[in-house]
Amino acid sequence: MGDQHPHIQIYDGFTEEQKQTGKSDQDGKAIIWKPAIDRMCSKWELAESMATNNINVSTALCEKKTSEIDEEGNNVVIRCPFFETCPYQLQKQNKEPGILIGAHQYLTMNMETISDKNIDILIIDESFLASLVKKSTIRSDRLLDLKRIKNRDFGRDRNLADERNEQLETEHMRNVVRRFREVLDSGIDWTIQDVMDQGFDDKSFIEAKVYEYSLMREDDINPGDSYRKHNDFITNRIVSEALKFGRFWDIVANEIKSGRKGKFNGLSLELDSPDADGIANRIIMRYHSKVRYQHVPVLIIDADANKNILTPFFQAGISSFTDIQVRWGEVYTYQNVNSAYSKFKLLGTRGNDNSMGYAQNNRARLHNFMKTLAWVHRNAIAEDPSTKPLLITYMDVEDCLKREFPDLLNSYDIDHFQNIRGKDIWKNTRAIVIAGRPLPSAEEVEGIARAIYYKSDVEISPSAQFITQQKPVVFTYNHAIDVECYGVEDPRVNDVLEQIRDAELTQAIARCRPIHRTDDNPCEIFILTDVPLDIPVDKPLFLSKAVLDNEIKNISGGVIYTPSTRRTATTPRHYVRENRIETGDDVVMIQATKRWNGCLIHYPQIGGIAFNAGFIKAVVSRNRKANPIILYIAISQSETLQQVQDRIAELTNMERDGRVRFPEMDLMGMALLN
Known part of the structure; x- marks a missing residue:
């Protein structure tokens, strides 16, 4: 297809009358079966319960012919009091060709309107496991x-x-x-x-x-x-x-x-x-639960689909399974390869003060990193608030952050796993940070696998605990780093684990709509977990190199500094006399004179290299004998070298006694560094 990309636009032209009555447009092309968030039946909870338990919903709740005979010799028919005005019944009477749109719950519902004989083709969008596994x-x-x-x-x-x-x-x-x-x-x-x-x-x-x-x-x-x-x-x-x-x-x-x-x-x-x-x-x-549509063509559209998992739901199996390759736009991905922001690191253990304090510090670091990202993209956010960074993490972590930092939504958006599918509100965000990964217990994963394969001719192997596997994180420059991640010996149970864990991560990444990104609307994705995913990764992150909270302060002008007393602990190999500081593959050259009145930095490339698309290290000192300070300077992708030098000169003012004066500004926190 070359540079062409598929484009799908959500149609929002239905009137309220069309939504409530089920009537379609003039050509009768589309009919909406409302999902769980907007029910049309006053007894929808009973309908779902009956359908799940093999009770005929139509005869129990809608319309039933009895054995009694009326005066005209016909069987007495008992109907729901709302039968004549029911949107479902109005849709049933609409015999024009069209599209019925409904929630996954309808896959198991025994209703005349959506029976096999009234359906020409069934199209299922996204995974239905959560609705059908019991x-x-x-x-x-x-x-x-x-x-x-x-x-x-x-x-x-x-x-x-x-x-x-x-x-x-x-x-x-x-x-x-x-x-x-x-x-x-x-x-x-x-x-x-x-x-x-x-x-x-x-x-x-x-x-x-x-x-x-x-x-x-x-x-x-x-x-x-x-x-x-x-x-x-x-x-x-x-x-x-x-x-x-x-x-x-x-x-x-x-x-x-x-x-x-x-x-x-x-x-x-x-x-x-x-x-x-x-x-x-x-x-x-x-x-x-049984999918009722076993005798009509079925098309399943799911970016995280697994053929082995889908097959047990359909008696005829899956006749064709196709991968559709898409090309991302201007998206830059960074993934951690040596640790992860696990639930323990972000929530701790109740009753253990040390672990709770450790987790609180990690949450503060994560919050401050998000604020730093907001500063990096401040110009774009000022023009369009929808470009704010997005943090996706655990629900409990989201609750903690909102409680500890009530004003966080002024800087960035936040949401949690299992609550992001289908959301389209972050298609303009300039950065997504994914902290953690959904990981149910081995017992839960095995239980779901047993529910899927209970009719299988092969026994499910017990999975009392996870095993550690070596899998590669592959980078765009044809390099790979092996990481340790959890897995399960039984391949079918392992499929379920990946469906829950990996698919939720790819869903988080998809919130920024990578295939639609352009030079005018780029996005950075920071994956703070070491789970290998089938996506292009531009650069690795090393969380062990993160600067500690008590070592740094972050000035709202974009400079993070640490006192010289902690410099060796932070960068043990780097000294001022070497006239350079190495950060991974990136090198910052520093000019030092006996009297330093600013900071001149020679940097091979500005933006898009260091962690956060532009954090570079520099050392500022009055002379070689004075105690230096280390600067971590946040750089936006649009800045030139001269602009960086001018900003540093403005923010730092070296006096003869070697002290550094900073303008009076609010402290913002810290950033993770590669």
């Missing part, structure tokens, strides 16, 4: 309680055949429960083979599932019922137990059908408080 807990003593397995009442419509079938189903269910108790008596290491040794097959548990679901008696609710009655139905003990127990038998049936013989992927036992019979109190179920 975890639930049941009490095993209640699941296997024979007292609850009893004949059901079919009411006045019951006949002898129904009664006989009911007795057979009840006896089968008692037999299933009785023999399954024997399996659980063996302890927490029960396997699929143990279940099959009791004479079970997958059909046995499908019948058990049908029995459990039949206890719900959906005939007890109608679309015209009140919210309270519908809610009472969902929360009723018999109904809620039937939903969970039915799910349990469904998982067992699917895992037997997989052909595996070892441990269950989606079920685990917790021996917390065994009852009198030695049966554990809890069974943990991990599974995923």
